[in-house]
Ligand code: SF4
């Protein structure tokens with residue numbers, strides 16, 4: 001599991017850097033986010049949720065049954081829409097209401 005950052009989408013807001021509990025994300029000289037070593041990322045997805053422009057995607061490897069799918073998240077109020085794109089071009093959206101996050 002690891003993240004990927006799309007430099008073309010990144011607007012350099014620094015929110016991912018603030019959100020990462022491992023202090024793994026930084027801004028380079030061009031004000032673009034980067035991660036020094038993706039192997040340090042443990043996949044908490046905080047940075048994905050913090051990014052306002054979906055510049056960060058999450059790689060779903062075979063280890064968790066993702067088989068190379070990419071996941072991004074868009075926030076709409078309390079709702080997080082997790083979009084999963086599979087290597088064969090398929091797409092699935094899972095919507096989660098953050099107000100229910102402590103319901104169980
Ligand atoms: S997924 Fe979590 S640990 Fe990995 S870079 Fe993002 S905030 Fe940091």
Ligand code: SF4
Nearest residue numbers: 010011013014016051
């Ligand atoms: S939160 Fe998104 S737009 Fe902001 S610096 Fe990080 S990757 Fe770039």
